Amino acid sequence: MALWRGSAYAGFLALAVGCVFLLEPELPGSALRSLWSSLRLGPAPAALGPASPESRLAAAWDALIVQPARRWRRVAVGVNACVDVVLSGVRLLQALGLSPGPGRDHAVLHSRNDLEEAFVHFMGRGAAAERFFSDKEAFQDIARVASALPAAQHYVGGNAALIGQKFAANTDLKGFPFTWSWPV
Template sequence: MLSYKIFITFLIIFLAYVYKKYQINEDDISSTDPSKVINAWHKIIKDPEHKFTKVAVGINACVDLIADAVSVLKVMSVEPGGQQDHDILSSLEDLQESFHHHFAAGAAAERYFSERDVFNAIVQHAADLYGAQFSIGGNAALMTQKMAQSFPDLKYGVGARWGDTVAPVATRFITSHDVANSKASSLEYFFKAVSDYQPDLVVLSGLHMLEGQPANLWQERLKLTRDRLTLIDQQTPVHLELASMINEELMRMIASQASDDDVGFCFPFICDFC
């Protein structure tokens, strides 16, 4: 508990330092103008002083199916209705409510779809649309050939309309029924590869996908992650990449693992929400 408080305190101090040093304009960060947001982040994001030559990236990889969001919903006869975010999607109604919630806010999101048949129907309708494209997705793209899952990547532009709702920014809504990635099944293989490869930077992604699984699996996979991270050279930075998340309990568990007494700050811990 003490180390967790230290972690939170450190984070608050760091954010205050960054804010003062770079004088980030709050209006820019909260702006719906993408150029202002990008310019604000450019003030604090700099190239690393040390150039990494050996980078290990894992663990989630997929095949994205990119299609126009509003067109997909229309062809499936999904009309605008209520707005409510869901941890896990299990029906078209859940999809409608969660998508509408994020569409109205112009916020990117990624949610696990638990019902395989409904999910497959969404994929089929999206794939049949004119202009739909398949592309490699996920940070561990080289694993895609062995873990070929299609993720509907529902994109929309600024000003896109769905019923009476207008999107304030251009972004996307991703849903998936990817059992392997949602269980972080490749963690053991990834850390074995890290041990053999001896990279000078480790990028770990995909833990956010655990949201689609029960809490006991979260604990198991996060404990494995913590234990394996302690075996990495303390001088090797570790970047943790997290996408859109809704489950606060899982987020707290990930943060507590990063500040666990057995791990401490033996590795640089960077959390990036995309």
């Protein structure tokens, strides 16, 4: 639990620091040193002076990322890939024989009617949402109808597949802008 809490703190800190740099890219080094010391992360690195915001952020991450107290014996790595079908939601509802009614949020979708209510609820507010569909057969039927529509466009989906596609398309990539290492 403590591992996740530390990760959550680090993620929140990264988000906050990113917002600060976005809103005030020329933030004085003294303000950053003050922030650094208030977080009790040790002495402020020299990089907090005239260096770029990216290097200062990397230095903050290096101070926050520590070697785990207990070594892992096993590591699980998951990858995902899917096909995204992009089309008009209104046309999909029409193809499914659904007509607009009152909108309602559903944490889990169980039927076409739940899909229609969630669509009306979120699109009426100009928002998007992702929901789990619990009925496998109903979901597959909706996916089949969506894929068969003439205006349906199919794209590779899932973060792992998109990253792999980006690497394959850009063979000249040399590496990532940030690297982290733990002392062994």
